[in-house]
Amino acid sequence: xxxxxxxxxxxxxxxxxxxxxxxxxxxxxxxxxxxxxxxxxxxxxxxxxxxxxxxxxxxxxxxxxxxxxxxxxxxxxxxxxxxxxxxxxxxxxxxxxxxxxxxxxxxxxxxxxxxxxxxxxxxxxxxxxxxxxxxxxxxxxxxxxxxxxxxxxxxxxxxxxxxxxxxxxxxxxxxxxxxxxxxxxxxxxxxxxxxxxxxxxxxxxxxxxxxxxxxxxxxxxxxxxxxxxxxxxxxxxxxxxxxxxxxxxxxxxxxxxxxxxxxxxxxxxxxxxxxxxxxxxxxxxxxxxxxxxxxxxxxxxxxxxxxxxxxxxxxxxxxxxxxxxxxxxxxxxxxxxxxxxxxxxxxxxxxxxxxxxxxxxx
Amino acid sequence: xxxxxxxxxxxxxxxxxxxxxxxxxxxxxxxxxxxxxxxxxxxxxxxxxxxxxxxxxxxxxxxxxxxxxxxxxxxxxxxx
Numbered sequence: 001x002x003x004x005x006x007x008x009x010x011x012x013x014x015x016x017x018x019x020x021x022x023x024x025x026x027x028x029x030x031x032x033x034x035x036x037x038x039x040x041x042x043x044x045x046x047x048x049x050x051x052x053x054x055x056x057x058x059x060x061x062x063x064x065x066x067x068x069x070x071x072x073x074x075x076x077x078x079x080x081x082x083x084x085x086x087x088x089x090x091x092x093x094x095x096x097x098x099x100x101x102x103x104x105x106x107x108x109x110x111x112x113x114x115x116x117x118x119x120x121x122x123x124x125x126x127x128x129x130x131x132x133x134x135x136x137x138x139x140x141x142x143x144x145x146x147x148x149x150x151x152x153x154x155x156x157x158x159x160x161x162x163x164x165x166x167x168x169x170x171x172x173x174x175x176x177x178x179x180x181x182x183x184x185x186x187x188x189x190x191x192x193x194x195x196x197x198x199x200x201x202x203x204x205x206x207x208x209x210x211x212x213x214x215x216x217x218x219x220x221x222x223x224x225x226x227x228x229x230x231x232x233x234x235x236x237x238x239x240x241x242x243x244x245x246x247x248x249x250x251x252x253x254x255x256x257x258x259x260x261x262x263x264x265x266x267x268x269x270x271x272x273x274x275x276x277x278x279x280x281x282x283x284x285x286x287x288x289x290x291x292x293x294x295x296x297x298x299x300x301x302x303x304x305x306x307x308x309x310x311x312x313x314x315x316x317x318x319x320x321x322x323x324x325x326x327x328x329x330x331x332x333x334x335x336x337x338x339x340x341x342x343x344x345x346x347x348x349x350x351x352x353x354x355x356x357x358x359x360x361x362x
Numbered sequence: 363x364x365x366x367x368x369x370x371x372x373x374x375x376x377x378x379x380x381x382x383x384x385x386x387x388x389x390x391x392x393x394x395x396x397x398x399x400x401x402x403x404x405x406x407x408x409x410x411x412x413x414x415x416x417x418x419x420x421x422x423x424x425x426x427x428x429x430x431x432x433x434x435x436x437x438x439x440x441x442x
Contacts, residue, residue: 001420012427146407349363
């Protein structure tokens with residue numbers, strides 16, 4: 001078993017779609033929290049297979065999209081300091097910050113490197129002892145343990161020229177914030193499978209208990225997503241609100257205990273600012289005192305005040321599930337993947353980018 | 363950004379492992395998943411193994427999907 005083609009079988013998909021059509025008796029809105037799910041849903045044409053009664057809404061689960069402009073501006077300011085090399089995941093390069101982006105700054109000659117893994121930044125630091133290497137840390141619980149592990153490794157190896165700018169965000173507090181805003185009706189959550197490989201199933205329990213909304217933790221292949229939608233509809237029909245796990249091959253109830261220990265060793269929970277949502281209490285991560293020598297937020301930089309939203313851009317509403325990209329007057333006109341105005345169009349996993357790529361001609 | 367790819371561990375040296383992803387080979391870290399053994403399938407994200415893939419559970423899911431499919435239709439096994 002290779003764990004890919006097996007979960008793309010047509011006969012099984014047809015069976016799931018037939019059953020979804022059979023049991024979807026009323027209008028429901030299901031939110032996929034994770035941007036990787038958004039992309040998979042469009043890529044496999046899942047929206048078009050579902051009956052109209054089943055409405056899928058995209059949530060705030062794209063780390064690139066929810067990073068506020070000020071964090072990008074800070075990263076750019078750091079990249080301008082003497083002797084600094086900035087390392088970032090490729091996804092962040094084109095996000096507008098102020099009137100520029102990391103990509104623009106790289107074109108102007110700043111030393112900005114795209115890396116696949118945070119460990120690559122450790123290698124860069126070792127090979128460039130005379131430079132200060134700063135890694136721009138974005139990502140949810142899927143990614144942050146890898147950053148924590150890299151910091152631990154750098155600590156053990158006494159590396160003193162590697163720094164991290166932590167813009168990490170946590171998923172469960174964000175789902176809570178979305179629900180307490182009460183702006184969007186959600187009848188069920190398709191919960192992020194890979195975040196859950198780390199955090200497990202328990203952190204979602206409050207959504208089922210306190211808000212009476214069913215949750216299903218879902219894998220990323222088409223059969224995974226269809227089965228998760230079916231599992232949510234079954235719960236809705238039975239009037240139940242439980243946390244169920246569709247992605248059992250990768251998600252254990254307790255998650256990855258070792259990885260979460262490493263995460264907690266290096267980071268502590270902090271309030272965090274989200275693009276389009278504002279500050280969400282206890283939704284971010286900052287580096288603990290013990291590892292402060294690796295914290296790039298201590299760098300002295302001057303940043304000007306910037307307005308968070310571009311004129312006419314409704315990415316904030318899209319991230320909160322209130323609007324769809326078609327509601328934006330910039331969509332497909334001033335704002336395209338080549339010339340993005342807002343973050344949802346920049347990121348390959350952004351809702352606007354997904355609509356532009358897969359739905360625009362319909 | 364939360365993309366995770368299944369890969370088969372073919373060699374382990376200390377905290378690093380060589381994995382096979384389709385036809386490609388890649389070095390990944392086992393720091394977050396030290397219990398990994400050669401032959402295991404793991405989910406890989408940003409150069410780290412983040413979780414083991416449980417074959418038994420995968421089979422259970424596929425069996426359940428087959429039974430739904432048999433119940434609803436009797437289509438052919440084409441891959442999308």
